[in-house]
Amino acid sequence: MRLKPPDSSAKPLIPKHSSELSVNREKRNNLTNGEVEGVINDHSLVPSSEEEYTLQPQLYLETGVGDVQPERLRGLSKWVTESEHSQSEPYLLPHSRRRRSWLWNQFFVIEEYRGPEPVLIGRLHTDMDKGDGSTKYMLEGEGVGSVFVIDSKTGNIHVTKSLDREEKDEYRLVATATDRETGRALEPSSEFIIRVQDINDNPPVFPNEPYVAMVPEMANIGTSIIQVTARDADDPTYGNSARLVYAITHGQDFFSVDPQTGILRTAVPDMDRETQDEYLVVLQAKDMGGHLGGLSGTTTVTVRLSDVNDNPPHFRRSAWSFSVSELAAPGVEVGRLTATDPDLGENAQLEFTILDTEEAEIFNVTGRDKEAVIVLNKILDYETRNSYTFSVEVTNPIVDPRYIRKGPFKDQATVRVMVLNADEPPRFSQALYHLDVSENCPPVCSVGRVYAVDPDTGQSTNIRYSIDPQSDPEALFRIASDTGFINTVMELDREQEQWHNITVIATQRDNPNLVSRVVVAIETLDQNDNAPELDRQYTTSVCDSSAPGQVRSCFVFAFIFDG
Template sequence: MPERLAEMLLDLWTPLIILWITLPPCIYMAPMNQSQVLMSGSPLELNSLSEEQRILSRSKRGWVWNQMFVLEEFSGPEPILVGRLHTDLDPGSKKIKYILSGDGAGTIFQINDITGDIHAIKRLDREEKAEYTLTAQAVDWETNKPLEPPSEFIIKVQDINDNAPEFLNGPYHATVPEMSILGTSVTNVTATDADDPVYGNSAKLVYSILEGQPYFSIEPETAIIKTALPNMDREAKEEYLVVIQAKDMGGHSGGLSGTTTLTVTLSDVNDNPPKFAQSLYHFSVPEDVILGTAIGRVKANDQDIGENAQSSYDIIDGDGTALFEITSDAQAQDGIIRLRKPLDFETKKSYTLKLEAANVHTDPRFSSRGPFKDTATVKIVVEDADEPPVFSSPTYLLEVHENAALNSVIGQVTARDPDITASPIRFSIDRHTDLERQFNINADDGKLTLATPLDRELSVWHNITIIATEIRNHSQISRVPVAIKVLDVNDNAPEFASEYEAFLCENGKPGQVIQTVSAMDKDEPKNGHYFLYSLLPEMVNNPNFTIKKNEDNSLSILAKHNGFNRQKQEVYLLPIIISDSGNPPLSSTSTLTIRVCGCSNDGVVQSCNVEAYVLPIGLSMGALIAILACIILLLVIVVLFVTLRRHKNEPLIIKDDEDVRENIIRYDDEGGGEEDTEAFDIATLQNPDGINGFLPPLCP
């Protein structure tokens, strides 16, 4: 141990001594007094110098020292000498006093003010503080006046190997795929050393594995950890503990070291095929099981985990491939066999299936090991069950004419018992679907008959349900829907689509269409409706009207002449015969009412009232009302005029014997002269257009 300490001290102090000897001193240009100037040159020469030259010609004086070092963690009975301050102004007469200030002055570093020796009085730690900046000053011992300007210098703390490497992020965890090749990188770890990395080997680290061999290796300088064995199998061992050491001093003896642990987990790869737990499975199922029911489960085990263990199941062969299917349960990794189609014990009593389980995810690196799949055989036995009756058809469609006779047979349904016992069947109608009891069924043979008359125009379709029940076991029943369509029979005559009423203008023109009518028929012929229109035989030569068939199956009524007169005849009745195209055809007679009306010149109907003809002087009711309104308005104006005039010329108090109404009557007796005759145009009263509904203006 003493030898080791001496070796360490030698390593530390050797460069310090070399630096102390070789480094040049720092030079400070001290100002020169007049005596110094005289010593350096003659007065004549001095007078000839400029101020700048005088300054440059001053003698060179200044501090003399090197950069100082102190060894960390050094402790002894006496303070350690760090270095000495000295200025060339010091002649050794002890008239100069040295002063130290800055980092640690007086607390960590102490100076002899006479000799300039600096001592470290405390133990130093480079990892806490690597260097100290101090200021040195030389002053006159008696006057304390500065002899030199203050100057900074640095004391560096010299490192020793007093810190062991540390793994700050440990312990570590890493994964590497199983079956990896030799030298596959796992991870890398890093240790830190607080010692000085640029001085010596105190912080130079070398890594090694203390535990975890021969499975893993580590690169000494980079700390990269790799696999040392190929094809490590997760199914054999999944987790490994590796102890890693970091040693400073380049790994040499005497260095400090630190350790950490690394847990390496082998991640799974798909290197194992699925394997059925057994090669033969047996299941039994009743023949009346519901479609989609799970019949049984099979399982193929896989030593891998996660998605590498996922397997898909298929039926690859057998006589039941059409009746059964298999699906995969992703959670349990099972194969579930389900029924796709109904079973019939009487037809086939057992089935054989060949199943295959294969990995969903494969790894091509291991394809050379063979197919990652396995097969197994499944035997399924069908058990007999008491089944309900089976109809010969899942639905029935029957047709019947609406004029069919009561108790006539509409159609027939059939059903049988699929069991070996073959129980007889009884048929009935579900009366909830035939509330009006329009149909009956023969309980023994399933023939449907008509119970009440049918009318297609009321209902085209009748939907009922037939029930088949086993006589030996009434709990075994089946139902089947039966749709009955009522076929049309031509039993309805056509008629007008609505109640039509036509209007004929007195001033209409010959050939003018008075009205267009259409017909309807409640029946529904196969080729659509086609109507024939005609007049009554006695009306064929009608002098007033004629008819015209249109392409859209409608009928137009036309006037044969003009000059119709409401005063002579206000209403005309025109019977029209409408026939359909049925077999046999049916027809009906519909009567069209035609009213004669007064119209405007452009054919707009204005009045259809015949009483307008009996008004005095041939005026229409509208014209008469307009004339009376003008007269009343004129009388009101006259009354207001007279009243205002009397109020202006006479006192406000009206005498008892005076009556305003008397004045108005007196005015009427006198007449208005030309003003009254111009109140309205007399010629308007004789205008023939007034007969057709034109009204004179209310006022001139």
């Protein structure tokens, strides 16, 4: 409840449950702080014998704060309510036991109150005040002079500015009543507290916003996603100003929130990441327990769905056709099959396999970016086989057993590879020829024959033969261009050179670009055409005393150049 500024007579604001807060000296009844707590001094109840009891002078506070129940301070004299008047003795003390006559309680100022004039929040008064202006009331402590001012004659306390509980929630002041002329204290100084009463002036805020959270797709209903927490700067110990409840203002079709804890949960069981992978949820925190008139704050939670392996792989087509030349070398790519898997990461890993054993030896398959790459393993021959048909399978190596019902997590496709006939170069009957010829054979001496055919026709009629001149620089041999017969051009001498390696070229007459080469090793065979020769000139001698028939040792060395 906000205070209303007092009238010009500076009367305090009266609580609605209190009929009177000022002093009634005729009845000698002093009531402070309204309906619950206060001090009642009633001289009509004082015993006639003043030797036994006397009423102590009292300094008390009249508060102008309505609807606020002050709290009793520990260790202070007892306050007696009006309802206890008929059952309790008045507050009397014996002569021999004079006690402090200050009776204090903390009282409250409602925060953020703004009025045109300083607001009367209470009044200090002592029974020793005779009302002639000789009593002087003084305040010391926090905010005195700047926030709180006191009328030294009346004891009226005013607050001069609007207070914010969130900046400072209480002020500790010291009150003193003195004789204005002598300065003598009429009562001992005492401390009291002015508390700033909270109002609901702060909306909830989310200090950690914005929020981003992950939850697996296809999660069960009620799966916890994230807990959001709002803060309210109002007083959590007073009323409902800081009692928060949470609600969803956007996204409630897919999510729910616990109104007390702020835990966000899934509300449907079939959120599919492949359909929608991200949701924006708007959460609201409202104070006053969510009741009408409460303040609210909102925040956003971006919920992203993480992937699970709930989709099997598939080939884009069930049948694929490729072609490859018979001249293709091993390692050449034949074609690619494309597969799809809408999952992510390891859930989208694919493995490819050729299911037919024979074709798996001729072709190889490797996976590359969700494609099955078919590679040639062996040389193909159109004339031997002109097509291959086999099956390729794609599988997920990692399968989540929770989603087996969505399987099987594999797929097959049929692949047909056509072998293209190519205009091949001539093909020799041997990869290497070994021929021989006797030395000293007069030209033209036959050495042997090489043979090549056109592999496309199987015929040799369109083959032309020649000798690579770089392999026979001395032009010792000649080849018949039509038949492939090789002859010597001159006599060969084995003792000079035993082996002759020549290269024969076979060229296709109708396409001179188609050429094949083969090495022909020609060995020169030995003939007995060389007499022995001494290795050097020898000189011999005989003694004159030698007898006829006597043998003398003598070694003679000779070389034979034939094999």
